[in-house]
Amino acid sequence: MLTIGQWRVDERSGDIARGAERARLDARTLRVLLCLAEHAGEIVSSESLLNAAWGDVAVSQDSVYQAVASLRRLLGDDPKSPSYIETVPRLGYRLIAAVQREAASQPAADSSRMPSAPAPRPSNRSRGIAVLGAVLLLGAAVIFWLLHSRSGKIGATPAHASDTAPARSLAVVPLLDLTEGMKDEEFADGITEELIDKISKIPNLQVTPPTSSFYFKDKNVQVAEIAKSLRVSYVLDGSLRKSGDWIRVDVRLIRANSGFVVWSETYDQPKSDLLTIQDDIARKVAESLRLSLPNSASP
Template sequence: MTNSPAATLRVGDWSVNRLTGELARDGACLRLEERTLRLLTFMADHAGEVLSADDLLTHAWPGVVVSPDSLYQAITLLRRQLGDDARNPSYIATVPRRGYRLVAQVTQGAGLAEPAASPAHASEPAAGGVPNPAPADLPPQARPPLHGRRVAIVAGFAALLAAGLVALPIARTSSTRSVAVLPFLDLTDEMNEEPFADGISEELIGKLSKQPGLSVAPPGASYYYKNKHDAAAEAARVLKVAYVLDGSIRRSGGALRISARLTRAADGFVVWSDSYDRTPGDKLAIQDEVAGIVSRAAVAKIQ
């Protein structure tokens, strides 16, 4: 490894431009967010090595204290952008109780072709500060997957938004008693609990919407931020809410761990968080139970 890494490197089938953050393969190009780019290039510079969570957090979030959940979310998003499968990884492998390892072949040097310029609408904010969705012609592995019946709904909503035919239904002024529920992330190794995670988010939106005096961002607007890195801050700004509620699903042995947190938009502080371990059984009952507990705790903290 040299002291001045090459501007362009190849990670598996992808070409990566360190300077622009562009990720290109087979004519498709997308731009990584800054922290995601730091994470990928750091792992690429240490390809084959097992990197601890502390190492990755220190490099990707320099000078910022964040929870390990931020790393889990970033790794999950990066895998989806690379088209990787956590169960049979060709890019990022999880090393239990130790960290992560980049297993793809990495080539660095000036001889690599630079990624083609990405379309202006691929990642640049549109008018009004709302990020445009990824172009529809990207291959599935370059787009974070959406589940089941939301595919057509969210894709259609994003297309209308990009065309300027619809605006996000947001308030003009932020209410102190307002919240957006972001889709809970499936962080299980198998990544097969997305329907369960989505169900908890839906239950939360329904229960919070019944609270007197509490404004809740509509599901269509909230689900626009699914799988987006640093989604809480962006959603709070665009949706004009005072709080953001998000969470994740993980598996440990035979138990599911459901984590939730409430973030105050004004300063980014987490004002409440908790986790709940449940043995898989009647998942509808679990969704209803946990959503009830979380919604009551969140309402008590929303001033």
């Protein structure tokens, strides 16, 4: 068990906790965090994090950006004024929070030497009462399950819940700012709003308003949960990056009831008039979605 800043990290399960807050890291993100913790206070390159988390799997450094962004959201870290993970431009990342490893608890020295007293054997009557109680409890559990499973009140998952959403319904969640230093959040939010505006003009498509979509900004919520909360069949998410004089926006359309990506695209634009870029990218995405979304009654 590790303590990183105010968070306790279970290295085996990936669970992290801070007071009443609880979250679970996926395997890759956990490896990135553990690699940073192993080299706390040191600069760790993106290549080192790639090797630690993905090994021989061929992925780009975007995967590291996504993992670090996810960690920051979960830890409640501000990339502009970090208390956990610091971005070192062109070099990598550094964990600046204090790291402590909790020692495994040891049994008391004298207790291991003392012979344990034999447990008293239960009487036949006690055993009979225990067996009868177990049978009654099991029977009650079976009856409860049968009654509620038939009424549909038990076993509903977020994925199944989205089946009741309108077939042509969509939510655009705020784009992740993955630029160096993450200083383009306002621009990423602007693209998100333009996307909502342009996509909402597609005929017969229901699109959630910005106020609903931006509720999930900086929250680590699964697509199925977002779709369930907003009652939509599709979720559009993406990210913003910059390289020199170019801006890159990646977007993907996810089908909520399966979690599959049904469409994705990358848009590269020269950095010029930012408002024009927002409008142009949103228009292109809306046109692609117009052709990609089903026209049938079911998603």
